[in-house]
Amino acid sequence: MPHGGRPLLAGYFVAVPEALRGPGLPRVARLTTASDCLIDRVPQDDCWFATAQEALAACAPVRVPARARLYALLVPAGHATDLVADIRAAATYEPVLLANLDGPGSRAPAREVVEGGHGIGWEVLGYDHGLMHSWLCNDLYRGAVLGLGVDTDERGLLPDQDTAERVAAWANGLGDTKPVTWFPAALIEWDTPIESRFAPVATDPPPPRTPWWHRLVPSHSPHEAERPPAR
Structure with missing residues (x-):
């Protein structure tokens, strides 16, 4: 087994897979990630939610895109x-992540919390002052x-834990990425539509979401993913 060990539940979230394209990035129609940078929550x-029930209840009173789905993020122990x-x-407020990964009763195997869901792949993330960053939005894809x-x-995900471990170790060894531990x-x-009190938002796929670094540079086109600014 890879050195990361068995996966533990970090938390649940609801997100909307979106298209991704741009120089140095994979071209995917349904990018799926726990990163706040690339898709909408x-x-x-x-x-972040402690249970699937809490996540679904929070979505009930809002307009939910038809493509939105429930997800759980698992982190190797x-x-x-x-x-x-x-x-x-970072001294940020993360009660769900801390309770699941470091609180009383944490470190329980994740298999008990994923009933009805199915694994769709692995990714590489890094936590930075309230944001989960993805390796895909940090100019690492081409190098990997x-x-x-x-x-x-086709979702922008890696096939297995061993591959994700290798990418994370490689990224951590570069020394010139974001100041995070990848x-x-x-x-x-869970491949079922999210229930809402409102009619679903239009189902036509939107243009690729503006990456996080474009929010700092308004002159960039919102439909063109580019390399982030120099760190």
């Missing part, structure tokens, strides 16, 4: 300590493809 960004350390160092021989699927994480999806 429901009811708002940076929403060997990486949970580093993630918790980054959260505590060329240097490690890895690639993503870690592998698995996504579980």
Whole structure:
């Protein structure tokens, strides 16, 4: 088994898969990620829930896009300590993540919390002052493809834990990425529409979401993903 060990539940969230394209990025029609940078959360960004029931209840009173789905993020036990350390160092308010990964009763195997869901793949994330950043929005994809021989699927996800461990270790060794500890994480999806009191928002796929770095540079086109600014 890879050194990360068994996956632990980090939290639940509801998100809307979106298209991704741009220089140095994979071209995918349904990017799926726990990162706040690349897809929208429901009811708002940076929403983590302790249970699936809490996540679904929070979505009921808001307009939910038809593509929105419920997800669980799982973090290998060997990486949970580093993630918790980054959260505590940032002094941000993360009651769900801290309770699941470092609170009383934490460290329970995740298999009990994913009933009805199915694993869709792995990604590489890093926590930075309230945001989950993805390796895909940090100019790492092309280097990993060329240097490690890895690639993503039609959702922008890696195939297994071993591959995600390799990418995370490689990214942490570069020393010129965001000041985060990159870690592998698995996504579980419940492939059923989210119930809402309102009619679903239009189902036509939207243009790719403006990456986080474009929010700092208004002159960029919102439909063109580019390399983030120099760090």
